[in-house]
Amino acid sequence: MLLFDLVQIPIDNQLKYTNKFSFNLKASSIVVLETRSLHVSHKIADLSSLNFFQYSGKIKLFDKDIKFLRHNERENYKNKISIGGGKNILFHNMSIVNNIVLPLRIKSMSEKALNMRFEELILWLNLKNIIYKEVRNLNEDEIHLLQIIRAIITNPKLLILIKPFSINSNYNQTILKLINGLISYKTSILILDNFDYNYQGILKKAEIIKLYSSV
């Protein structure tokens, strides 16, 4: 699904590079990549979602080297990948519903199908108390959860989550439920974090790779 082989990524305005690192995310599995800084996590997320191409080494996505993807292949693969959290902020001037279904509208899904998908998700995760709020009134944990929901609404093959859990969040259980549910739907999940959370305890099937010694 996603292979990083001896990859180096530029940091600090491209003057410095990370050390070489590798991981292999197989289909329907979870890899937790613990990096030293959130900046590196974002770069890895951007590389994996084909939004950034400055690196050395080899990156394979769906068994193809991303350097040699044609334009239509790249667009096709991008549709199969979603990023939850990070820079994909919620828009304050849109309702929560419109924020969440935005990726589906971009994919020209009909309003009926889109509403069905949204209601299905909200019922499954029991989020009725959040969706009627205004974006500006949400707390950080709620925003984070909604960012993840927006990422999964398209049923991605590869889901990249940046710092999905936070200590003292009321929604950790909801996110955990969501991750386990997605694994059973054959989604591969890459979690990027920076040592804040004990993944070993909650995600038993996950392969945890610590990059603090190399990155």
Added chain:
Amino acid sequence: MKLFNKYDIWPIARFNNYQFGLLSTAILTMSAILGFLYLIGDNLNIRPKIIVAISQNHTEQNINSIIQLFDKYEVKHDYKIIPETEISKLLIGFENRDSISKYLSNNENYTLPIFIEFNYKSYSQLNIENILQEIVFHKYILNNSLGLMNMFIYSIYFIFLLLGLSFCNIFSLKLDKKAIIIMKNYGADKNLLMSILFRRITHNTLLGFFIGWLFIFILLHILYITASTSSNTIQFINLKNINSFFYFMSLLIMVLASQYIIISKIVSKYMRITIE
């Protein structure tokens, strides 16, 4: 889908991103109209003239009877009887030169017609056609085509207009960079973004244009009541002649096209991916 909905479904087409754009389109339209009126005001208001040619073959139609008629209707200073020596010069300016040539040359028992010149405004305001209803006459409108100098001034004017448009667009059309990048991350291509933005651009341009035109329309009509504006200017702003319609259409297309080009360039810039 409502375009002004507070919770617009597309983040990049939010109204608050464009309020300033709308205002600048309106201001630009106003200045474009005022600039046009300032530049060709003389042509609109003074140069177009109506020449009435009255045959003297009929017994009642001679200079004295016509002057009496005008006196009766109090047309005192708004006409000028053209002397015979200047008649040949008139031929150059007539819209339908052939008909007056025939008129001058084909009449048997040839008697030179009386040529009376009216200002376009006074002709319509004094209702000359009604005054001369008992008299056989031909009406000619002087051709007010543009001279080379006018064309040069127009070119300069349009260059300034284009520059003004570019500056207006650059400063007013502030696109939400984050929204474009996020939409791109979720798979939106340039065509989708441009189609969403195009609705906003069109709406903005039309609304701004209408506000600008309406403002000048009201202003000129107020001035017209106080007799400071000629009927030609009013006809221009009322879109009653084909030239003004053409002018407004080209102005609208210019505003629309310049906004589209600038937005297209900004969107391309935000969507560019560097592959290294």
